[in-house]
Amino acid sequence: MGKIILTGDRPTGKLHLGHYVGSLRRRVELQNSGEFEKIFIMIADAQALTDNADNPEKIRQNIIEVALDYLSAGLDPEKVTIFIQSQVPELCELAFYYMNLVTVQRLQRNPTVKQEIQLRGFSDCEDDEVQSRKGIPVGFFTYPISQASDITAFRATTVPVGVDQAPMIEQTREIVHKFNSVYGETLVTPEMLLPENAVCCRLPGTDGKAKMSKSLGNCIYLSDTSKEIKKKVNSMFTDPQHLQITDPGHVEGNVVFTYLDAFSTEEHFARFLPEYANLDEMKDHYRRGGLGDGTCKKFLYSIMEDILQPIRERRAQYQKNIPLVYEILRKGSETARAEAARTLADVRKAMRIDYFDDADLIAEHTRKYQD
Numbered sequence: 001m002g003k004i005i006l007t008g009d010r011p012t013g014k015l016h017l018g019h020y021v022g023s024l025r026r027r028v029e030l031q032n033s034g035e036f037e038k039i040f041i042m043i044a045d046a047q048a049l050t051d052n053a054d055n056p057e058k059i060r061q062n063i064i065e066v067a068l069d070y071l072s073a074g075l076d077p078e079k080v081t082i083f084i085q086s087q088v089p090e091l092c093e094l095a096f097y098y099m100n101l102v103t104v105q106r107l108q109r110n111p112t113v114k115q116e117i118q119l120r121g122f123s124d125c126e127d128d129e130v131q132s133r134k135g136i137p138v139g140f141f142t143y144p145i146s147q148a149s150d151i152t153a154f155r156a157t158t159v160p161v162g163v164d165q166a167p168m169i170e171q172t173r174e175i176v177h178k179f180n181s182v183y184g185e186t187l188v189t190p191e192m193l194l195p196e197n198a199v200c201c202r203l204p205g206t207d208g209k210a211k212m213s214k215s216l217g218n219c220i221y222l223s224d225t226s227k228e229i230k231k232k233v234n235s236m237f238t239d240p241q242h243l244q245i246t247d248p249g250h251v252e253g254n255v256v257f258t259y260l261d262a263f264s265t266e267e268h269f270a271r272f273l274p275e276y277a278n279l280d281e282m283k284d285h286y287r288r289g290g291l292g293d294g295t296c297k298k299f300l301y302s303i304m305e306d307i308l309q310p311i312r313e314r315r316a317q318y319q320k321n322i323p324l325v326y327e328i329l330r331k332g333s334e335t336a337r338a339e340a341a342r343t344l345a346d347v348r349k350a351m352r353i354d355y356f357d358d359a360d361l362i363a364e365h366t367r368k369y370q371d
């Protein structure tokens, strides 16, 4: 059987460089590898609503932004199915049945959900709820189960995600195991596919903070203009002890070098900074002293432009034809729905709740009441 990918993102904002190195770039490679029979990329609006109940308009506005980011990063709707989660209602029905296979206690142990509860300021104490802090929405608490539906509905063998999603994949595998042992072999057990190198797992923000995040205002967006990128690169955090060009510098914790680690290739050196053959040589010079931050930033800016300009150009093309983008999403959602419906039919059959198609059941009850 062929390998199938499912992955996705919550549409809570435009995608940034962290998303690009962490997942988008990889997805485009996977798309072009020819290794996969089918690839589904989901805009997880329903999951985003689980902790944005009071701000549905934010989600509604960001679906198109994420779709534009996908297409401009190089995802090709001829090769991958891009769809909107809420437009596949079969996913809800699957989740409803899976809920019977998971305990409250198991959900409470999910480390990512625990962390998100902290970050969102949800309270898990009943007294607080009465006073001021908001309690945990049930939909939010159970989203790992909904995520298991997303993955299994498409019979995904492979789920490319960041490490923060590991608990969701583990939960999905447990649900698959439980379902198959109770109802018979039906669902496919997925594997997680992590990013290849460490820098790609977590690109720091332009301010050097651990993570690029919209709320910290330290992002480079895929949709940024050249001017915005120049400004952001120039204001990047470097080495506070590297005051004079001749001072020895540190590359660890120096954001410009972290970004060069993530993005620079020997080809970039040949084209934009031929004084060095590769990043190691450049780092050596910086450490010795004599290499200024200005030169490093100029080089990084050239690389950023090299990567982002084609993305920006594709975005501009798609932005001129928004109805086409919605059409891509509509068609993708139809394809996804047909696929999920097949799995749902299998699930109903395995659970033996397909009563009207079950001739044996009707015959059995006919006999029961004969004479």
Ligand code: TRP
Pocket: 006, 007, 008, 009, 010, 044, 047, 147, 150, 151, 159, 161, 165
């Ligand atoms: N939880 C993922 C995120 O926050 C989004 C998501 C929803 C997802 N369903 C999924 C990812 C299924 C992979 C597979 O980014």
